[in-house]
Amino acid sequence: MSSFGLINVRDLELIKRCSLVIFFVTSFATINANATGVNDNARNIRNMVAYCKLYGYVRYFHPSDEAAQIDWDKFAIWGVNTIKNLPEAKLIDTFNSMFNPVAPTVELSNKPFPNNFKSKLIPLNNSGNLKTVYWQHSGVQGIDVSNPYKSARKYESSKDKLLSKSTKIGDYVSDKLGENLYCYVPISLYATDSITLPKSDIGKFRFLQNELSTIDLNDTSFNNRVASVIITWNLIQHFYPYRAEIDDWEESLKVAIERCYMDKTIDDFALTLNTFLYHINDGHAFASSEASPPNFLPPINWQYIHDTLIVSEVFDTTLIRNLAIGDIVLSINDESPSKLIQMKMKAKSASTLRYRRFLAVFSLLKGEQNSTIKLKTISKKGETKYIEVNRSVSMPFYWKNYMSPGIEDKVINDSTIYINFAKASMASINSLMPVINKKKYLICDLRGYPNNNHMFLSHLLPLDDTAKSWFRIPEIVFPNYKDVSYDLSGWNLRKTPPALAAKTVFIIDQEVVSYGEGFMSVVENYKLGVIVGDSTAGTNGNMNSFKLPYKGMVIKFTGMIATKLNGTKLVGVGIIPQVVVKPSIHAIGLHRDELLDRAIEVTYDYKKYKR
Numbered sequence: 156m157s158s159f160g161l162i163n164v165r166d167l168e169l170i171k172r173c174s175l176v177i178f179f180v181t182s183f184a185t186i187n188a189n190a191t192g193v194n195d196n197a198r199n200i201r202n203m204v205a206y207c208k209l210y211g212y213v214r215y216f217h218p219s220d221e222a223a224q225i226d227w228d229k230f231a232i233w234g235v236n237t238i239k240n241l242p243e244a245k246l247i248d249t250f251n252s253m254f255n256p257v258a259p260t261v262e263l264s265n266k267p268f269p270n271n272f273k274s275k276l277i278p279l280n281n282s283g284n285l286k287t288v289y290w291q292h293s294g295v296q297g298i299d300v301s302n303p304y305k306s307a308r309k310y311e312s313s314k315d316k317l318l319s320k321s322t323k324i325g326d327y328v329s330d331k332l333g334e335n336l337y338c339y340v341p342i343s344l345y346a347t348d349s350i351t352l353p354k355s356d357i358g359k360f361r362f363l364q365n366e367l368s369t370i371d372l373n374d375t376s377f378n379n380r381v382a383s384v385i386i387t388w389n390l391i392q393h394f395y396p397y398r399a400e401i402d403d404w405e406e407s408l409k410v411a412i413e414r415c416y417m418d419k420t421i422d423d424f425a426l427t428l429n430t431f432l433y434h435i436n437d438g439h440a441f442a443s444s445e446a447s448p449p450n451f452l453p454p455i456n457w458q459y460i461h462d463t464l465i466v467s468e469v470f471d472t473t474l475i476r477n478l479a480i481g482d483i484v485l486s487i488n489d490e491s492p493s494k495l496i497q498m499k500m501k502a503k504s505a506s507t508l509r510y511r512r513f514l515a516v517f518s519l520l521k522g523e524q525n526s527t528i529k530l531k532t533i534s535k536k537g538e539t540k541y542i543e544v545n546r547s548v549s550m551p552f553y554w555k556n557y558m559s560p561g562i563e564d565k566v567i568n569d570s571t572i573y574i575n576f577a578k579a580s581m582a583s584i585n586s587l588m589p590v591i592n593k594k595k596y597l598i599c600d601l602r603g604y605p606n607n608n609h610m611f612l613s614h615l616l617p618l619d620d621t622a623k624s625w626f627r628i629p630e631i632v633f634p635n636y637k638d639v640s641y642d643l644s645g646w647n648l649r650k651t652p653p654a655l656a657a658k659t660v661f662i663i664d665q666e667v668v669s670y671g672e673g674f675m676s677v678v679e680n681y682k683l684g685v686i687v688g689d690s691t692a693g694t695n696g697n698m699n700s701f702k703l704p705y706k707g708m709v710i711k712f713t714g715m716i717a718t719k720l721n722g723t724k725l726v727g728v729g730i731i732p733q734v735v736v737k738p739s740i741h742a743i744g745l746h747r748d749e750l751l752d753r754a755i756e757v758t759y760d761y762k763k764y765k766r
Contacts, residue, residue, distance in 0.1 A: 195240065200412050202238045202246060203381060205333035207408060209250060210234060211389030212328050212340040213258045215295070216634050218288045218308050219344060220351045221257040221360055228704040229370040230257075231382035239378075246336055256359040262339040268329045276353060277324065278345060285345040285352070287311035289322040292631040293642065294714040295394040297699040303628055304699050304714050310346065318630045320640060328634045342633065372704045380415040380424050383703035384408070387428065387442075387710055390701060391435055396629050396716045397726055398636055400436040400506060407434045421447055421706055428710060429502040436727070437712050438514075438668055438694030440504035445707030450521040452553045453528060453544035457484060459516045460740050464492035466532070467743050470548075470557055477542045479534060481744030486531040487519060495519060504712075506727040509665040510692035522546045535744050558666075559603030570595040571758050572657075573751070576611075576674075577603025584611050588653055596758040597657040599684070600751070601671050602664050609674050613651035615659065615683045620648035622680065622720035626696065629715065641716070646677065658761050659684030660754045663730060668692035673717070675730040680720035685764040687754045688736050691729035733764055 214227045234253060241249060247263045254261050260276045262268075278285075287310065294304030307317050322343040329339050345352045372379075388408045395401065411431040418424045421444045428442035454471035455478065457464055464484040469475055484492055499515035522528070527543045534540065548557075559577035564587060567573050572594045574584065591597055627641035661684050663675060672695040678684060699714035719725050734757060742749045757764050 196413070196416065198243060199239060200409050201333055202241055202243065203235065203385070203412050204405070204408060205246060205336055206234055206238055206250070207385040207388055208330060208332050209254065209261075209338050209340075210385055211393060212330070212338065212342075212634055213254055213261060215292070215306075215389065215393055216290050216328065216342045216632075217258045217261065217340055217344075218290050218342070218351065219258055219260070219355070220346075221259075221355050223308055225257055225364065226367055226370075226372075228372055228382070228386070229367040231385055232370050232372075232374075232378045232704055233367055235378045235381045235385070243334070243336075246333070256355050256363040258340070259353055259355045260341045260344065263332075264337050264339070265335040267331070267337050268339045272329070272339060273325075274327075274339065274341060277341060278352070285347060287321075287324055287343055288346045288351055289326075289343040289632060291317040291320065292394065292629075293317055294628050294699060295390065295631070297701050297714070298709075299700050302697055302699060302714065304697075318632070318640075318642075320630050320632045322632050326633075373706055374704075375421065375424070375706045377415055379705040380418060380427070381412055383424075383428070383705040383708055384411045384415060384431065386701070386703055387411075387431065390710075391432075391712065393634050393636060394629070394631060394714070395435055395437070395636070395712060396627070396639075396696075397435070397437065397506075397713065400726060402434050402436070404434060407431055421708075424705065425708070426502055428708070429504070432504045432710065432712065433502060435504060435712065436506045438505040438507070438510050438692050439696075439698045440710070440712040442703075442708060442710045444705075445709065447707075448523045450550045451524040451526070451546040452520045452522075452548050452550065453546050454548050454557075455544060456520070456557060457516065458738060458743065459492070459496060459512060460738055460743075462493055463740060464496075464516070465740050465743055467738075468557065474542075474544065477540055478530070478532065478544070480746055481535050481740075482532040482540075483740075484530055484532055485539070488529050489531075492519070505692070505694070507665075507690070507693040507729060509690065510668065510694065513665050513692075520546075521550070524549075559600075566590075566594075567598065567755060571598060571755065572596075573598045573600065575600045575603075576605045576608055577601075578606060579608060580606050581608040581610055584608055588614075588655075591655060591657055592653065594657050596660065596761070597655070597684075598660045598662065598751070598754045598758070600662045601667050601675060602662060602688075602750070603666065603671075604668075605671055605674050609646070609670070609677070610648070610651075612674070612677050612683065613648045614653060614655045616648060616650045616681060619650050620646060620677065620681070623647065624722065625676065625718045625720045627716040627718070645720070646673070648677065658758070658765070660757050660761075661686045662688050662750050662754050663691050663732060664689040664750065665692060665729075667730070668694050669696075669698075672725065672730060676719050676725065679730055682766050685734065685757050685761065685766075686730065686732040687734040687757055688732050688750045689738075690731045693725060693727050693729035695725055733766065 291309050292306045296306035309316050324343050326343045327341045414427040432440040456468035458467045466482045496515045499518050500511050503511045503514040505511035526546050530542050532540050563578040564574045623645045624643035626644045630640045672691050695717035696713045696715040698711045700711045702709050736750050736753045
């Protein structure tokens with residue numbers, strides 16, 4: 156983990172451990188104060204953890220026809236309801252009755268399966284010209300079909316395989332599901348031209364389908380909450396590529412299930428999922444519900460510097476009389492900003508502390524339309540004020556108009572031109588080429604999110620971009636992210652005229668994430684200019700999205716590995732500037748853009764900084 160930010164790694168680990176303890180203690184105390192209730196709840200959690208593991212193995216890796224035909228979201232809900240309050244002694248029989256209709260070759264035992272175990276339910280030899288069928292996952296299929304992630308059942312003889320990797324008859328996963336509970340799940344089966352073998356009992360399968368037809372996928376019940384947690388856990392367990400970033404994942408599953416007992420509202424459960432995803436340390440990961448009201452913000456922005464929350468922008472002139480740039484925020488709705496930020500950070504997934512803190516600080520602005528934030532502030536002159544600001548600005552409008560410097564481009568002086576890459580389109584940049592070529596220096600502001608203009612880099616490249624392995628989509632056929640290979644790719648930019656003679660300076664900060672970090676990875680690798688500002692978020696690679704069986708709830712996380720172009724680590728590191736500039740309270744109070752000021756200074760002695 157990175158040590159950038161206002162708290163160090165030990166502090167972060169303490170927060171994580173304390174939060175786990177607090178969740179367990181508070182949850183058990185809240186649900187039931189008597190010992191019997193606590194014991195029942197603990198047993199239920201153990202049962203659900205066991206169910207969670209078996210569910211993931213069968214849903215994503217057992218290739219039977221029956222498993223491919225059912226609605227697994229509904230099965231997750233139905234299963235939670237089936238095992239609630241079940242004595243542990245009945246788990247094996249219950250799991251057998253639940254999974255046998257879709258996976259008749261799955262076996263369960265109260266003892267570990269030996270390493271040389273051979274299932275009697277699968278033919279040992281292919282004596283009838285049978286095919287072999289198995290699952291292939293390129294990442295894993297989500298709801299966004301434009302993403303590169305796919306999942307499919309494939310046959311060994313098929314010519315349209317998703318991946319070159321495959322499994323064979325005899326490949327399986329064997330795991331301990333719980334105390335005295337073990338599973339054996341084949342991940343490759345024989346099949347004829349029409350069915351996988353062995354075929355399940357048709358009566359049992361139809362009964363299961365009838366049961367599932369009664370399940371409501373748009374409910375907010377306890378069953379739907381736990382089912383959504385189970386699905387989320389398995390998606391991360393089997394498909395999340397940044398394995399070293401995950402911490403306390405099985406323990407976090409228990410905590411998330413425990414919180415499901417207490418959650419009452421959609422926002423409660425969204426907080427549970429976001430606290431759950433915190434543990435994968437992914438700057439793309441979050442949960443939100445389409446059923447929740449859209450976020451609105453007040454026409455202001457603020458920054459958290461040296462444990463101080465300071466107003467950095469006031470976009471509505473009617474507020475200026477009572478709220479000014481440089482005012483320090485002493486309280487938000489009568490709470491300490493530092494306390495609120497620390498609380499928010501516990502539900503923000505990120506690979507760096509600086510980006511986690513940025514997400515937490517920004518989230519304090521968000522809320523329902525026309526809701527108010529009550530602020531206590533102190534001005535530069537020492538005047539204390541109380542003011543309410545209204546959340547009147549929609550998130551899309553705020554992001555487009557307020558979250559990056561307002562101008563698209565400007566001439567700084569006779570030798571220098573500035574372009575804001577969060578606003579300038581590629582077409583407008585192309586139209587500026589004659590002007591740029593008359594200048595000695597070009598300042599490229601990457602704060603915000605590039606406006607689909609990375610092809611600009613082709614005019615700076617000294618040679619064609621040959622880095623072809625910095626994006627890595629995992630190719631998965633085994634559970635638990637075992638024996639994974641990768642589909643490798645890059646941007647493959649080509650050196651393109653007109654070549655720009657202007658010397659370049661790039662401005663970055665902790666808000667530069669994902670596409671912006673891809674942009675800056677090219678800059679860094681090919682030494683295209685001097686980089687000024689603060690380190691970026693440390694999160695890149697296409698996101699993957701999944702709809703959960705709970706009232707419009709969607710989760711997202713990074714589905715591929717993205718390194719720097721030379722293969723070194725980007726996640727948790729980011730792009731580190733050559734000239735480090737961190738915002739100061741003093742400069743904000745003076746309405747100064749310190750990063751731009753420093754970039755201009757670099758042009759005065761460019762050779763000193765150019766690598």
